[in-house]
Amino acid sequence: MITATRKPxxxxxxxxxxxxxxxxxxxxxxxxxxxxxxxxxxxxLGAALRLGRLQKGQPLExxxxxLERQCDPEYVEELARxxxxxxxxxxxxxxxxxxxIAERYPALPVMPMVNTEFMxxxxxxxxxxxRCAGCGDCVLGYTGGICPVARCSKRIFNGPCGGxxxxxxxxxxxxxxxxxxxxxxxKELGQTExxxxxxxxxxxxxxxxxxxxxxxxxxxAL
Amino acid sequence: MKSDSNLEKVLAAGxxxxxxxxxxxxxxxxxxxxxxAAHLVGMVDAVNVTDNQTAVVRMASWAxxxxxxxxxxxxxxQMVCRDRNRLAMQSxxxxxxxxxxxxxxxxxxxxxxxxxxxxxxxxxDIDSIQQLAMIKRMRDEGKFLGGDDIDTPPKMFVGAAxxxxxxxxxxxxxxxxxxxxxxxxxxxxxxxxxxERFAEYMRQAHDMGLTENTKLLAGVTPLKSxxxxxxxxxxxxxxxxxxxxxxRIAGQPKEKQAEEGIKLLCEQIEQLKxxxxxxxxxxxxxxWEHRVPExxxxxxxxxxxxx
Numbered sequence: 273m274i275t276a277t278r279k280p281x282x283x284x285x286x287x288x289x290x291x292x293x294x295x296x297x298x299x300x301x302x303x304x305x306x307x308x309x310x311x312x313x314x315x316x317l318g319a320a321l322r323l324g325r326l327q328k329g330q331p332l333e334x335x336x337x338x339l340e341r342q343c344d345p346e347y348v349e350e351l352a353r354x355x356x357x358x359x360x361x362x363x364x365x366x367x368x369x370x371x372x373i374a375e376r377y378p379a380l381p382v383m384p385m386v387n388t389e390f391m392x393x394x395x396x397x398x399x400x401x402x403r404c405a406g407c408g409d410c411v412l413g414y415t416g417g418i419c420p421v422a423r424c425s426k427r428i429f430n431g432p433c434g435g436x437x438x439x440x441x442x443x444x445x446x447x448x449x450x451x452x453x454x455x456x457x458x459k460e461l462g463q464t465e466x467x468x469x470x471x472x473x474x475x476x477x478x479x480x481x482x483x484x485x486x487x488x489x490x491x492x493a494l
Numbered sequence: 495m496k497s498d499s500n501l502e503k504v505l506a507a508g509x510x511x512x513x514x515x516x517x518x519x520x521x522x523x524x525x526x527x528x529x530x531a532a533h534l535v536g537m538v539d540a541v542n543v544t545d546n547q548t549a550v551v552r553m554a555s556w557a558x559x560x561x562x563x564x565x566x567x568x569x570x571x572q573m574v575c576r577d578r579n580r581l582a583m584q585s586x587x588x589x590x591x592x593x594x595x596x597x598x599x600x601x602x603x604x605x606x607x608x609x610x611x612x613x614x615x616x617x618x619d620i621d622s623i624q625q626l627a628m629i630k631r632m633r634d635e636g637k638f639l640g641g642d643d644i645d646t647p648p649k650m651f652v653g654a655a656x657x658x659x660x661x662x663x664x665x666x667x668x669x670x671x672x673x674x675x676x677x678x679x680x681x682x683x684x685x686x687x688x689x690e691r692f693a694e695y696m697r698q699a700h701d702m703g704l705t706e707n708t709k710l711l712a713g714v715t716p717l718k719s720x721x722x723x724x725x726x727x728x729x730x731x732x733x734x735x736x737x738x739x740x741x742r743i744a745g746q747p748k749e750k751q752a753e754e755g756i757k758l759l760c761e762q763i764e765q766l767k768x769x770x771x772x773x774x775x776x777x778x779x780x781x782w783e784h785r786v787p788e789x790x791x792x793x794x795x796x797x798x799x800x801x
Contacts, residue, residue, distance in 0.1 A: 425605050425607075426575070426576070426602050426603075426605060426616070426618050426621070427618040427621070428602060428618070428621040428622075429621050429623075429624065430621050430622075430623040430624070430669070430672055431621070431669075432660065432661075432662075432665065432669070433602045433622075433660070434602075434655065434656075434657030434660045434684055434731075434732045435604075435605070435657075435660065435731040435732045436660045436661050436662075436731075436732065437660065437661055437731050437732055438661055439661060439662075442604070442605060442608075442731035442732065443605045443607045443608075444607075449661070451665070452661060452662055455662055455665050456662075467665070467668060468668060468671070468672065470623065470624075470627065470672060470675060470676060471624075472624070473580065473619075473620045473624045473628070473639060474619075474620075476619065
């Protein structure tokens with residue numbers, strides 16, 4: 273899923289300074305799962321915003337709402353009748369949600385309340401870790417199911433580099449060496465011959481380097 | 495011969511090669527380069543010119559390479575994958591070759607988090623093994639990575655680095671094998687202090703036939719002080735400095751530690767000369783270029799062969 277973390281309160285208060293009435297808008301998908309921008313977080317931020325502005329002697333009217341999905345026009349349409357009442361929308365969704373709102377309601381300022389982080393998996397309660405870089409050409413079948421693009425700090429395809437020490441990456445003892453993980457898993461799978469094969473330079477045109485990407489499924493058009 | 499590289503000629507003639515290292519300055523002072531390089535003339539067969547080492551901005555490796563070339567030294571032009579994509583790499587390689595730079599070393603590069611621009615975007619378009627294969631292809635097939643023909647291919651003697659002490663150990667020789675398969679004409683290793691573990695690495699590399707297809711230069715660095723020995727042991731990723739080595743340097747009074755470091759280094763070089771598959775040494779005298787003449791003299795490595 274897409275992970276996010278709430279922006280610092282100071283930055284949020286500064287960004288809403290010009291407004292007197294806002295719609296604080298959550299999303300019931302990824303940001304709910306990673307506890308950054310679902311119904312509960314909307315309520316907490318709403319209270320904090322009201323209090324913060326009261327302390328400054330500039331009360332802020334905050335309406336709270338959480339859409340089923342903020343990146344989907346079908347749900348964003350729900351706002352059409354009421355959105356005129358607000359000075360701005362403060363979105364707690366990921367960047368996709370923020371931009372969907374901005375595109376649908378061009379006359380309205382949309383302020384991000386979270387920083388969208390990465391595509392991650394849940395490692396433990398309250399811990400998310402990057403697992404995929406969305407490069408558009410998956411190599412996990414050759415690397416024991418561990419991604420060298422997302423998980424090696426140097427994106428090495430024929431790793432490990434000389435900095436791998438006791439299973440950890442040279443950048444930090446808190447970061448696993450992706451190639452140690454790959455090698456351990458290849459051994460477990462009896463696929464160590466996959467390491468000996470030279471992996472060719474990657475075609476990054478399927479990644480962000482090829483420009484903004486779209487998926488078009490003509491079979492799904494209505 | 496694949497190139498006009500002095501290092502290639504020395505190794506092809508079967509001499510025990512000696513390469514040195516020179517870190518470019520953190521400014522536009524060419525005199526500083528010349529001063530450092532002057533100590534190395536006639537002392538080594540090639541000089542590695544580092545490329546933004548430890549991810550800290552320094553004078554361009556190609557510019558320093560060209561400068562020392564003009565002084566009669568053979569530059570080993572280092573290029574890291576961290577700072578350049580495949581377009582920039584290939585254009586720099588053509589430029590270097592056109593200016594008479596004949597020897598190159600392919601490296602991943604230290605991560606930017608260690609350097610003076612931890613906020614930098616790092617490139618890593620291709621990795622060091624892919625970079626190696628790319629240069630070999632440019633030279634031998636006259637092709638760019640994209641497939642187009644090169645009208646005048648760069649004639650480079652091309653090498654790679656190996657760290658026998660990184661983990662996982664069993665992958666180290668396999669990774670060396672990959673570098674040899676990708677076309678490494680020569681290999682320079684990380685600094686060696688654990689001679690036993692290195693001997694085991696060399697035995698495996700030798701058994702796999704890797705030393706027949708590449709020339710391996712063993713990396714050595716003189717320990718200047720107990721502080722440096724401890725730093726290398728504890729702070730440098732992928733470095734293996736046994737306690738006995740640290741204790742030996744630390745066991746001397748402060749003013750005698752540098753001398754003990756050079757003595758230890760000379761003993762190591764004697765051991766390396768006898769080790770099957772070791773074709774030479776790569777002497778990384780970090781910010782100690784002025785001591786190189788004394789070191790190579792005492793290690794019995796002078797005069798350097800004229801080939």
